[in-house]
Amino acid sequence: MLELTNVAKMYSNINGERIEAVEGLSLNIEENELVCLVGRSGCGKTTTLRLIAGLESPSQGRISLRGKKVDGPAAERCVVFQRYTLFPWRSVLANVAFGLEMQGVSKKEREAAALKYLALVGLEDQAKAYPPELSGGMQQRVAVARALAADPEVLLMDEPFGALDAQTRNVLQQELIRIWRADQKTIVFVTHDIQEAVLLADRVVVMQGPPGRIREIMDCDLPRPRDRNSAEFIGMCDRIHALLEGAD
């Protein structure tokens, strides 16, 4: 469904030197697949996600969705960033309905859809609240509901739970899996947390760098719900850890 073919991205830094953020990335992501990109800081995870989102264009190679070249941001590819990026002047409901409003959906319809997604993330009681009245974890749930309500074909998540405490993070990871199964979405999820990747993913893309490259793509077919204490889970985390240790 989503195809990256030999993708490279160069940036120039403030001294005018060229930085190769990623090189030679080739990856095919299937419909309804949940793929995690994992790797050390600076290995090009965010760059890869921004390229898929169309927020950056590749210096080389090609990215396509259902055979159509990605050449800019579009509603079919929606990003959830690490820090919730809600509109503080809009109610929670109006925030979640935003994408549908942009698509010209009627008020009644978009509010009904927004309420459905707020219920999915357990926040239907907060529909009338404003973002600054909510905790960080709640705001992040609203951001996830907003992305889901826009009904993108591909949901791109850049360490969306990275700023949350361990317990909230745990809850949101479980919720994401529940929603993903109920709603059938294709998700590309960036994390530097190996356990998070093994908990969520159908496939884990282990990246190395800089310059960012794919070290290995690992199938992660442990039965769900996954038990972090099982020997299989720990074994998979250890394998990824060893790959990252040897990665430069």
Ligand SMILES: Nc1ncnc2c1ncn2[C@@H]1O[C@H](COP(=O)(O)OP(=O)(O)OP(=O)(O)O)[C@@H](O)[C@H]1O
């Ligand atoms: N806008 C930019 N201009 C110049 N260099 C950039 C830019 N964005 C990223 N880079 C460089 O590209 C490389 C990859 O960065 P990227 O943010 O994709 O890594 P990452 O794996 O997401 O890191 P982290 O886990 O720390 O967020 C780094 O060397 C970074 O300094």
